[in-house]
Amino acid sequence: MGDLDRALVDLTEAVRLDPKSAVALTNRGLVYESKGDYGHAVPDFEEASRLAPGDAVIWNSRCWAQAVMGQRLQQALADCTESLRLAPNSPDTLDSRAFVYLKLGDLDKALADYNAALRVNPKLISSLYGRGVLKKRKGDTAGAAKDIADAKALRSTIAEEFAVYGVK
Numbered sequence: 001m002g003d004l005d006r007a008l009v010d011l012t013e014a015v016r017l018d019p020k021s022a023v024a025l026t027n028r029g030l031v032y033e034s035k036g037d038y039g040h041a042v043p044d045f046e047e048a049s050r051l052a053p054g055d056a057v058i059w060n061s062r063c064w065a066q067a068v069m070g071q072r073l074q075q076a077l078a079d080c081t082e083s084l085r086l087a088p089n090s091p092d093t094l095d096s097r098a099f100v101y102l103k104l105g106d107l108d109k110a111l112a113d114y115n116a117a118l119r120v121n122p123k124l125i126s127s128l129y130g131r132g133v134l135k136k137r138k139g140d141t142a143g144a145a146k147d148i149a150d151a152k153a154l155r156s157t158i159a160e161e162f163a164v165y166g167v168k
Helices: 004-017 022-034 038-051 056-069 073-086 091-104 107-120 125-137 141-154 158-164
Strands: none
Touching: 004 022, 022 038, 022 056, 038 056, 056 073, 056 091, 073 091, 091 107, 091 125, 107 125, 125 141, 125 158, 141 158
């Protein structure tokens, strides 16, 4: 229903009642993430990954949150790699790992992961936009313009979202 504040209250109560619930911790982390509060999301994902180490979604969520914060990027990379070990070729995790590589400045690895994600899901908006930013950095202005325009056609606010993540 979009009431993130109420969801946060309910999930915090669920975690209080069952602190070993990886589901409650993950969902609370996702709510924090939706609110842009990555500093609170990461500890929830860390605890959830300890409780449910075989859950690829948790590892990817932790990877993404750390990457957006621009902190512990090597740990974020390891988390994405673990997520891909558990769920090979996940477009969401490939997108997250590409974003980490983009933040690290490893443009060739970022491009490979963005391309792999887009082969699985050609309309993955964040991969289209991220690849456009990457192409721009590599000097491919025509390719960059096309990818960025395609991403904006799918979600007009994507540039603003990436700016919040520290990527322009």
